[in-house]
Amino acid sequence: MAIIKASNLVKKYKNPEEKLKTFNAVDGVSLSIKTGDIFGILGPNGAGKTSTLEMLEGLKDIDEGSALINSIDVTNNPYEIKKIIGVQLQANEYFDNMTLTELLKLFIALYSSSNDPLELLKRVKLQDKANANANELSGGQKQRFSIASALVNNPLVLFLDEPTTGLDPQAKRNIWDLILELNGAGMTIVLTTHNMEEAEFLCHRIAIMDYGKIIAEDSPKNLIMKHAPNKIREIKYGNMEDVFIALTGHGLRD
Amino acid sequence: MLRKPQLYLTKVFIQIFLRNKQYIFFSLLLPVVILGIVGLNDGERDPVDIGLVDYSNSNISKEFIEKLSNNALFNINQSDEVNLRNKLIKGELTLILVLPNDMGNTNKTTNIKLLADKSQINFIEAIKPIINQTLISVEREISEKIPMFSLEIKDIKSRTQTYLDFLLPGIMAFMLMNLSIAGSGFNVVEFRRRGILKRLFVTPIKPIDFVSAIVIARMVIVLGQLSIIFSFAFFFLDVNIVGSISHLFFVIMLSVLMFLTLGFSIGSLAKTQESVGVIASIFIYPQIVMSGVFFPIETLPEFIQPFSEILPLSIVADAMRSISSDGLSFLAVYKNMIGISIWIVIGTFVSTKLFVWKEVAG
Numbered sequence: 001m002a003i004i005k006a007s008n009l010v011k012k013y014k015n016p017e018e019k020l021k022t023f024n025a026v027d028g029v030s031l032s033i034k035t036g037d038i039f040g041i042l043g044p045n046g047a048g049k050t051s052t053l054e055m056l057e058g059l060k061d062i063d064e065g066s067a068l069i070n071s072i073d074v075t076n077n078p079y080e081i082k083k084i085i086g087v088q089l090q091a092n093e094y095f096d097n098m099t100l101t102e103l104l105k106l107f108i109a110l111y112s113s114s115n116d117p118l119e120l121l122k123r124v125k126l127q128d129k130a131n132a133n134a135n136e137l138s139g140g141q142k143q144r145f146s147i148a149s150a151l152v153n154n155p156l157v158l159f160l161d162e163p164t165t166g167l168d169p170q171a172k173r174n175i176w177d178l179i180l181e182l183n184g185a186g187m188t189i190v191l192t193t194h195n196m197e198e199a200e201f202l203c204h205r206i207a208i209m210d211y212g213k214i215i216a217e218d219s220p221k222n223l224i225m226k227h228a229p230n231k232i233r234e235i236k237y238g239n240m241e242d243v244f245i246a247l248t249g250h251g252l253r254d
Numbered sequence: 255m256l257r258k259p260q261l262y263l264t265k266v267f268i269q270i271f272l273r274n275k276q277y278i279f280f281s282l283l284l285p286v287v288i289l290g291i292v293g294l295n296d297g298e299r300d301p302v303d304i305g306l307v308d309y310s311n312s313n314i315s316k317e318f319i320e321k322l323s324n325n326a327l328f329n330i331n332q333s334d335e336v337n338l339r340n341k342l343i344k345g346e347l348t349l350i351l352v353l354p355n356d357m358g359n360t361n362k363t364t365n366i367k368l369l370a371d372k373s374q375i376n377f378i379e380a381i382k383p384i385i386n387q388t389l390i391s392v393e394r395e396i397s398e399k400i401p402m403f404s405l406e407i408k409d410i411k412s413r414t415q416t417y418l419d420f421l422l423p424g425i426m427a428f429m430l431m432n433l434s435i436a437g438s439g440f441n442v443v444e445f446r447r448r449g450i451l452k453r454l455f456v457t458p459i460k461p462i463d464f465v466s467a468i469v470i471a472r473m474v475i476v477l478g479q480l481s482i483i484f485s486f487a488f489f490f491l492d493v494n495i496v497g498s499i500s501h502l503f504f505v506i507m508l509s510v511l512m513f514l515t516l517g518f519s520i521g522s523l524a525k526t527q528e529s530v531g532v533i534a535s536i537f538i539y540p541q542i543v544m545s546g547v548f549f550p551i552e553t554l555p556e557f558i559q560p561f562s563e564i565l566p567l568s569i570v571a572d573a574m575r576s577i578s579s580d581g582l583s584f585l586a587v588y589k590n591m592i593g594i595s596i597w598i599v600i601g602t603f604v605s606t607k608l609f610v611w612k613e614v615a616g
Contacts, residue, residue, distance in 0.1 A: 059455065082458040089456065091449030095266065097273040102266075109262035110457040153457075 003070055003157060003188050004033040004056065010064035011051045011212075025051045027212030028065070033205075038179065038189045040203035042196070042240075044248055048212040049192040050090065053159055056190070057087050070156055083111065086155030090162055092146040094134040100145055101130045104152060111153040124148040124178060140171025147178060158182060160191040164198055176202060196240035206240075210248050260463045267471035271437075278479075281433060285425050285483050292418050293491030301329040302381065305338035305350035305369075312358030318392045319353075327384065339369070348374055351385070419494050422487050423574035424547035429483065430476050430506060431513050431541070431567050435534055437472040438517030443530040469514050476510045477503070496581035502574060504584050505591075509570040512594050515601025516566065522608035541567040569593040 011026035026048040033039045041049045054060040056067055058078035067074040074081050094103050104117035121127045124144040129137065137145060143163055150158060163179070164172040172195075179202055183189050193199055199206050200220045207217040216223060220240055228242040272278070304322070308315050323330045331338070331347065341347045352367040366389070370378050394401060445451045454464060487493045495502075520537060524530035542548070544558060545568035551559055562568055573590035576582045584591060 057456065059452065079458045079460070082456065087456040089449060089453060091452070093448040093450055094453070095270050095450060097270055098266070102269075106262060106266050107457060110259045110454070110459050112259060149453075150456075 001035050002032045003035040004031060004039075004067070004190070006031040006052075006056065006065065006067040008065035009052060009055055009062060009067060011048070011055055011060060012063045024212050026055065029209070029212070029214055030065075031207065031214075033188065033190060035188055036183070036186060037204045038183050038191070038202050040199040040206040041190070041192045041209060042194070042199050042206055042244060043192075043209035044194075047209040049209055050161055052209070053161055053190065053192060057085060057159055058082055059087075083153060084156045086150035086153065086158040088143070088146040088150045088158070088160045088163060090165075092134075092142055096135065097133065099131045099133060100126065100148075103134060103145075104149060107149050107152045113153050115152050115154070120148045120151055123151065125174075138171070140167050140174060143167065143171070143175055144178065147175075147182075151182075155187070157188045157190060160189065162192055162194065164193070164195060172198070196244055200240040208244065208247055215247055216243075257463070259459055260467050263459070263464065263467035264470045267468060268474055271471070271475050281429075282479060282482060285429050286486055289418065289422065289425060289483070289487055289491060292421055293487070293493075301327055302349075303329050303331060303347045305341060305347040306330050306332045307335045307338060307350065307352045308332065308357075309355040310353055310357035311355075314392065314396065315353045315357045317395070318357075318388065321388050321392060322385070325384065325388070327381075342369060342371065349378060349381070416493075418487075418491060419579050420550075420575070421548070422493050423578045424571045426480055426483060426506070427509065427567055427571040427574050428542065428547050430480060430510055430570070431538065433476045433479060434472060434510050434513030435517040435520065435538065437475065438468060438514045439519075439521035439524070439530055439534060440517075441468065442518065442521040443524055443527055447527055465518070469511065472514055473507060473510050477506065480506060495578050497577035497579075498583065501584040502577050505570070505573050505577060505587070505594075508591070508594050508598070509566075509573075512566060512570070512597045512601060515598055515605055517601075518605035519601050519608065522605050541565050544568070545571055547571050564593065566594075566597045569597070 007030045009026050009029040009031075010024055012022040013025050015021040015023050025046075029048070029052055031039075031052075041052065043049050051060060055062045056069065056074060058074050058081045062075050069081055070084055072080050072084070095106075098106075100121060101117045104115075104120055108115055108117065118127060118130060121130055124147055126141060126144055126148065129141065129145075134142065134145060147158075147160070147163070150160075160179070164175050167175065176198065179189060179191070191202070203220060205217065205219055206223060207214045208223075209215065216227065218226070223243045224240065226243075227246045228239075306319060306322075308319065319330065319332070322328055331341070335350070335352065338347065338350045342350055349368055349370040352369065354364060354366070356362070357364045357366075368378070368382075368385075391401075442451070445454075451464075455461075488495065516537070517534075520533050521530060524533050544554060544562040545551070545565045546562065547567065551562050551568065554562055563572075569590045573584070573587045573594070576587045576590070577584065
């Protein structure tokens with residue numbers, strides 16, 4: 001059963017060069033994400049991944065199209081949506097001079113939830129840092145804390161926006177294990193990434209976006225079968241990076 | 255009306271503020287120092303240092319010197335001319351009076367020389383009448399004339415008012431403006447820049463809950479800070495509060511609300527941390543000069559006065575002064591209350607129109 005259904009999502013922004021014109025950062029994206037899946041959205045910078053995610057999260061207005069999460073309409077009931085989803089944003093800064101426990105207590109209060117901050121910290125292996133401030137954490141610890149703060153309301157769907165960007169291999173593996181663990185407990189996870197290895201390793205299904213559109217969607221294996229260059233397909237040993245480059249080209253993006 | 259998440263957020267805002275010890279210290283230091291300097295000086299001027307050379311050594315010169323010495327405005331320093339000239343150049347003296355050796359001679363006009371630095375010319379114009387007056391009274395005593403006129407100055411307000419009493423309400427108004435603007439505009443822009451606002455709006459909290467939490471928290475903080483300044487002035491500097499303190503605090507609370515909404519407007523106008531500083535400066539600095547906090551509005555050029563009177567800070571400072579110094583009730587300053595209300599409406603309108611919450615999140 002699909003827990004997220006989005007059809008023809010459009011997000012318009014002002015054109016930075018010509019103020020009066022708009023362009024579609026997200027241009028008719030339709031998604032159907034199954035309960036219990038890890039769904040990856042891949043794409044170069046500026047492809048519209050974050051905008052798509054933020055429309056689903058109710059953080060940005062949906063300019064055209066519609067989205068349902070657990071049969072609740074995002075546009076009509078953004079606050080109901082926010083109660084059932086967990087979100088980890090790209091930027092993860094918090095109030096100064098507050099400990100992790102205090103920050104989690106704040107989020108728990110904002111959701112009127114009854115979770116225990118220490119339990120949440122244990123889930124992301126940060127119990128030792130309970131009394132540390134968020135700005136004292138390393139990159140990997142910060143990401144884990146972000147995920148902990150996204151779990152306070154026991155969400156049905158967890159959105160992760162580039163959860164491992166900028167992390168060292170150990171921290172990256174650590175986050176992957178955490179994601180698999182949460183998914184193992186039944187949570188649907190939607191993530192964006194640039195990291196092909198990550199997409200291949202974690203995701204059940206992948207949508208590749210470019211210029212605001214989904215240009216391919218399938219399981220990692222099928223994508224490799226379909227799009228990786230011939231000689232690699234023959235030995236059945238292609239990877240997602242080959243798929244990505246084959247689909248989006250070699251040109252550099254900002 | 256207040257729900258638990260909102261209250262919790264309010265508590266967190268107060269907590270964050272209380273933990274910023276440095277900021278608390280400096281926000282209290284400035285007003286305490288200003289009030290302290292004015293208060294310890296007792297509102298009176300230091301005596302003017304005058305050098306005096308007496309070449310005549312006559313009875314008349316001695317009498318003149320004695321009269322001048324009795325005047326609390328002057329501190330007489332009698333010595334030889336070379337020594338005093340050196341002191342004048344060094345800036346230890348404001349002026350030197352040279353009494354010539356023919357001062358005892360009543361048959362002709364005695365020319366008393368006044369030596370001074372040109373830079374002090376304005377100041378000397380102010381002192382000259384007092385010296386003239388002293389000379390005239392010495393002259394009268396010698397010629398045994400009774401003065402025809404005498405001028406007696408009476409305080410119309412019939413209570414002892416010092417500059418400090420004038421200054422305190424203004425300083426408090428100024429302080430509440432700064433604290434409120436910093437607490438709303440600056441905070442919001444900073445939270446937005448760092449993505450903290452976006453993180454908050456991932457949760458089911460509504461913008462109105464967020465705004466009311468900030469408003470309540472700031473209200474508590476500003477009232478606390480003003481109470482400290484107020485107690486300091488009251489217990490250590492002996493200021494006179496004629497009016498009702500509860501009325502004063504009622505005005506303060508409305509004023510905090512006014513400056514918070516104006517601060518939110520500034521925060522909405524400004525897209526970046528730099529521009530919020532610029533816009534806030536444009537809002538704050540002219541008001542320091544033009545709103546009668548440190549000097550009465552009447553001393554400003556006439557064409558600026560009507561404009562000055564409608565500035566938010568002028569309205570607040572005037573209302574607070576009327577209550578604390580003149581003992582009026584908040585009903586008596588209804589014009590100011592209307593003014594504050596109009597500014598609250600303007601601030602609320604501008605900030606809700608301009609503050610795009612969806613954009614904040616994005």
